Amino acid sequence: MTLSEIEHQYDFTYPALYRQLERDGMLDVGEYGPDWYKLVYPTLTDRPTLLLHADDFELLNIEAVADAVDTLLDADDYRKIDPAFRFIPFAQTGAGDHYCFFVSGQHDGEMPIVLLWHDQNEAQYLAKNLHDFLFHMLLNSMADQDTYNEVSDEEFRDQLAKTLGTHARYLSSEQAQILQTLLSRDIIDYDVLLPKGRKEAHRGLLTDIELASLREGMIPYEKFDSCFAYSTAG
Known part of the structure; x- marks a missing residue:
């Protein structure tokens, strides 16, 4: 096929x-x-x-x-x-x-x-x-380290760097530069606010709020x- x-x-x-x-x-x-x-x-x-x-x-x-x-x-x-x-x-x-x-x-x-x-x-x-979906998913990956499966900070950065190495050619130069800049950041812990005053702990290179702002600015839909x-x- x-x-x-x-x-x-x-x-x-x-x-x-x-x-x-x-x-x-x-x-x-x-x-x-x-x-x-x-x-x-x-x-x-x-x-x-x-x-x-x-x-x-x-x-x-x-x-x-x-x-x-x-x-x-x-x-x-x-x-x-x-x-x-x-x-x-x-x-x-x-x-x-x-x-x-x-x-x-x-x-x-x-x-x-x-x-x-x-x-x-x-x-x-x-x-x-598909082009916008790719950028959207890469942003999501940078915002959410897989702590459930105990992916270390080093593994997290390595996976992202290698992913960017094979995916950058399918992005605009501006999108690729944004992801490269994010990759040089320190990893942070942040909370995602949920309904009824609840919150959920996350770890990554950008917060959910930053992610939403980048998505709306770069790939509005x-x-x-x-x-x-x-x-x-x-």
Whole structure:
């Protein structure tokens, strides 16, 4: 299976950036299986593939993309997706939600990126195109060190530096410079304020407030974080 075959089969065209990522080997994550993390992952860490170290992001290989599209189009699928909506998954979360190109949401040549929730009737807008999504995800990675899995400060910086090494070419020079500047910062501990006066401890190179400000300034998108129902069933 190739990207061209997927395009032909589902009658759409991938963004030029996605095609470039494929040509550059940035989508080559191998075959997932029980030993992927032990055998394949170590071979990718020096030159990280697309968002290899991003939180809760698992890139789908091309065969998995075709399987995922077929499942979403299946009339018997439990999600009962409205045929008016066309989604092409390219990655998933650990819980099985899909990061998708929202084909039927294309506007002025821009194909939005949405997160298709598997356990609720909602698709969430993340970026107006793949280019902006990439910058958005890299900012998120810099703001959130994986303390749950005890990633050390040194590992955190090393992962980000190597990621920037393979991803900078797909960003604007201004975006790449912003990330490079953030990388030279001291790591900080900060609290994210939650509803009802609660707060959550985080650690990273920028706070959630700084992240939101950079996102709004660099990749403004009026639909960001808004959701729509993808099924009319029930």
